Amino acid sequence: MSETEALKAKLLGEIETASDLDALEALRVAALGKAGSVTGLLKTLGGMTPEERQAEGPKIHSLREAVTAAIGARKAALEGAALDAKLAGERLDMTLPAAAAPRGSVHPVSQVMDELAEIFADMGFAVATGPEIEDDWRNFTALNIPETHPARAMHDTFYFPDTDAEGRAMLLRTHTSPVQIRTMMTQQPPIRIIAPGRVYRSDSDATHTPMFHQVEGLVIDRGIHMGHLKWTLETFLKAFFERDDIVLRLRPSYFPFTEPSAEVDVGYAHEKGRRIVGGNGDDDGHAWMELLGSGMVNRRVIANCGLDPDEWQGFAFGIGIDRLAMLKYGMDDLRAFFDGDLRWLAHYGFGALSVPTLSGGISA
Numbered sequence: 159m160s161e162t163e164a165l166k167a168k169l170l171g172e173i174e175t176a177s178d179l180d181a182l183e184a185l186r187v188a189a190l191g192k193a194g195s196v197t198g199l200l201k202t203l204g205g206m207t208p209e210e211r212q213a214e215g216p217k218i219h220s221l222r223e224a225v226t227a228a229i230g231a232r233k234a235a236l237e238g239a240a241l242d243a244k245l246a247g248e249r250l251d252m253t254l255p256a257a258a259a260p261r262g263s264v265h266p267v268s269q270v271m272d273e274l275a276e277i278f279a280d281m282g283f284a285v286a287t288g289p290e291i292e293d294d295w296r297n298f299t300a301l302n303i304p305e306t307h308p309a310r311a312m313h314d315t316f317y318f319p320d321t322d323a324e325g326r327a328m329l330l331r332t333h334t335s336p337v338q339i340r341t342m343m344t345q346q347p348p349i350r351i352i353a354p355g356r357v358y359r360s361d362s363d364a365t366h367t368p369m370f371h372q373v374e375g376l377v378i379d380r381g382i383h384m385g386h387l388k389w390t391l392e393t394f395l396k397a398f399f400e401r402d403d404i405v406l407r408l409r410p411s412y413f414p415f416t417e418p419s420a421e422v423d424v425g426y427a428h429e430k431g432r433r434i435v436g437g438n439g440d441d442d443g444h445a446w447m448e449l450l451g452s453g454m455v456n457r458r459v460i461a462n463c464g465l466d467p468d469e470w471q472g473f474a475f476g477i478g479i480d481r482l483a484m485l486k487y488g489m490d491d492l493r494a495f496f497d498g499d500l501r502w503l504a505h506y507g508f509g510a511l512s513v514p515t516l517s518g519g520i521s522a
């Protein structure tokens with residue numbers, strides 16, 4: 159056997175039995191590294207006569223190829239075995255009974271947001287979103303809220319110290335209404351959206367938290383009037399509270415971004431010491447509860463977004479989601495919503511698999 163063949167047999171044998179990746183790497187360096195045995199053989203080619211080189215050259219090159227291939231194959235095998243061992247060690251017991259594992263729950267706010275999306279999707283509304291860090295043009299100016307409006311004051315709004323690239327003051331949005339602006343500036347009418355999300359105000363007591371949730375509604379089309387608004391709200395509230403005796407009362411009001419504006423009250427009754435939405439507020443034992451703000455989108459707001467207010471009209475509304483959840487599911491302290499108390503969540507939370515659907519019952 160020639161020197162080359164002997165070396166080949168020895169190296170391939172060692173590679174085949176290398177016990178781990180470190181041992182294999184040591185073998186690779188000893189054979190193919192700068193001072194390696196195969197590298198050394200390759201160097202001898204330089205000192206050979208042309209005839210010797212013609213005879214030995216192919217043998218030495220094929221030795222190098224065989225060693226390289228064997229190392230690659232052994233490396234793949236060792237890595238595969240290492241992965242198998244790791245997976246075997248991390249094995250999960252899928253047969254563990256689910257009831258024994260800690261149970262999560264869907265927060266009532268998330269549940270109500272899902273219910274809203276489901277109900278409004280059925281009426282052809284898409285869900286839109288906007289950032290919680292907003293600029294003062296979209297949060298106030300474009301919505302026709304004047305510089306002097308009290309909502310802009312430092313004690314009502316959380317401002318950031320720096321402005322954006324366009325020199326606009328940055329703030330935590332105080333309502334979901336800026337999503338109206340974002341939508342009208344990026345979509346051609348007809349528009350039908352709801353925009354649920356977090357909003358922030360510098361306000362904190364038993365019924366106010368610095369962060370809370372709203373859902374905005376916006377419809378822009380031709381020939382929209384307040385009848386569309388009232389029908390939409392009535393249809394939504396019947397589906398949401400899952401009863402047909404929902405009676406609405408629209409009270410004239412003022413919001414800078416709607417004209418005319420209306421606050422919407424819903425009739426309620428006391429049942430078992432709780433306010434239950436439903437029934438006509440004019441009857442004995444019933445009363446009206448303020449539920450949301452709404453109105454026809456102010457022409458100035460439509461024009462601020464680059465649309466022609468003579469062609470496009472619409473209505474908008476804004477509702478407090480936390481309030482909706484409290485009314486529907488009977489919680490009375492808003493602060494508990496954001497305490498993260500597991501007992502509260504276990505009691506008021508929803509199962510992750512009970513997705514609200516109109517056909518299956520919205521909160522079933």
Ligand code: DAH
Binds near residue numbers: 333
């Ligand atoms: N943005 C108002 C607020 O936060 C709520 C509101 C009122 C939204 C009337 C509307 C609307 O879209 O038409 O108090």
